[in-house]
Amino acid sequence: xxxxxxxxxxxxxxxxxxxxxxxxxxxxxxxxxxxxxxxxxxxxxxxxxxxxxxxxxxxxxxxxxxxxxxxxxxxxxxxxxxxxxxxxxxxxxxxxxxxxxxxxxxxxxxxxxxx
Amino acid sequence: xxxxxxxxxxxxxxxxxxxxxxxxxxxxxxxxxxxxxxxxxxxxxxxxxxxxxxxxxxxxxxxxxxxxxxxxxxxxxxxxxxxxxxxxxxxxxxxxxxxxxxxxxxxxxxxxxxxxxxxxxxxxxxxxxxxxxxxxxxxxxxxxxxxxxxxxxxxxxxxxxxxxxxxxxxxxxxxxxxxxxxxxxxxxxxxxxxxxxxxxxxxxxxxxxxxxxxxxxxxxxxxxxxxxx
Numbered sequence: 001x002x003x004x005x006x007x008x009x010x011x012x013x014x015x016x017x018x019x020x021x022x023x024x025x026x027x028x029x030x031x032x033x034x035x036x037x038x039x040x041x042x043x044x045x046x047x048x049x050x051x052x053x054x055x056x057x058x059x060x061x062x063x064x065x066x067x068x069x070x071x072x073x074x075x076x077x078x079x080x081x082x083x084x085x086x087x088x089x090x091x092x093x094x095x096x097x098x099x100x101x102x103x104x105x106x107x108x109x110x111x112x113x114x115x
Numbered sequence: 116x117x118x119x120x121x122x123x124x125x126x127x128x129x130x131x132x133x134x135x136x137x138x139x140x141x142x143x144x145x146x147x148x149x150x151x152x153x154x155x156x157x158x159x160x161x162x163x164x165x166x167x168x169x170x171x172x173x174x175x176x177x178x179x180x181x182x183x184x185x186x187x188x189x190x191x192x193x194x195x196x197x198x199x200x201x202x203x204x205x206x207x208x209x210x211x212x213x214x215x216x217x218x219x220x221x222x223x224x225x226x227x228x229x230x231x232x233x234x235x236x237x238x239x240x241x242x243x244x245x246x247x248x249x250x251x252x253x254x255x256x257x258x259x260x261x262x263x264x265x266x267x268x269x270x271x272x273x274x275x276x277x278x279x280x281x282x283x284x285x286x287x288x289x290x291x292x293x294x295x296x297x298x299x300x301x302x303x304x305x306x307x308x309x310x311x312x313x314x315x316x317x318x319x320x321x322x323x324x325x326x327x328x329x330x331x332x333x334x335x336x337x338x339x340x341x342x343x344x
Contacts (some may be wrong), residue, residue: 001275012310082270
């Protein structure tokens with residue numbers, strides 16, 4: 001195999017854009033939760049359970065978490081691209097991170113709808 | 116004034132070392148002092164040419180910050196003045212670095228006007244407003260201060276174009292006379308070539324011509340988004 005440097009995987013813009021959109025969703029989610037907590041201090045178990053029994057809260061929480069996982073994927077991939085020079089090791093890290101995040105997403109769904 | 120200068124001659128030295136110099140000079144530019152040092156010790160190697168910030172050959176790392184020796188006043192420098200070659204590029208000797216990788220990236224963005232129309236009798240004209248867009252882009256002297264201060268360029272000099280190359284890429288994307296805009300955007304829509312930029316902005320901080328590669332990179336991203344949605 002030749003060892004020429006190859007570039008031209010046309011997904012730079014897509015991932016960069018998704019990273020920004022997911023950050024926006026997380027900022028909105030974080031701010032909403034902060035406002036809710038400001039108006040409902042001393043939230044006990046019953047309060048939290050009531051909050052997460054609502055469909056929209058669960059749905060938005062899942063959206064928030066999926067955004068977090070996708071954002072984390074792009075961030076970790078960026079770090080690997082910057083610092084890890086061995087292609088096989090970079091590939092291995094990419095695969096492990098993707099699989100871990102998929103497991104996290106399934107687990108999040110189970111937690112949110114299992115309450 | 117006291118100076119500590121990076122010395123390395125790969126043919127005779129096992130490892131680089133710092134050498135101390137002292138010269139009688141109080142005012143002027145750093146390059147003036149370096150010329151005096153060279154009179155003391157003619158084995159010191161550095162590049163210089165126009166001595167007025169136009170040719171970009173005397174770029175070096177001055178007290179930890181990249182800049183041009185010829186337009187850096189001695190009065191602003193803390194002693195001992197530590198001079199090192201531009202970071203991230205192979206050292207040929209002392210303050211001289213091998214800029215092959217830097218120019219390879221510059222050439223990769225096709226730094227020339229692509230226009231397939233037959234040449235007109237006179238010039239290809241632009242309106243003053245269209246010409247205005249090239250301000251802050253065409254002034255780049257390719258000294259390499261920005262790209263060699265960019266961590267993304269340090270980690271991936273073979274794949275990431277770097278701030279200097281991207282500023283020039285945008286110079287041709289912004290040019291109304293150029294007809295290869297789409298191909299230029301295609302070429303940069305890659306996780307390495309443009310998107311290794313993490314907006315660290317060292318490039319803006321060090322540019323001796325006070326240009327803004329980060330802003331140009333932002334404009335390229337804007338154009339890609341406009342093309343996509």
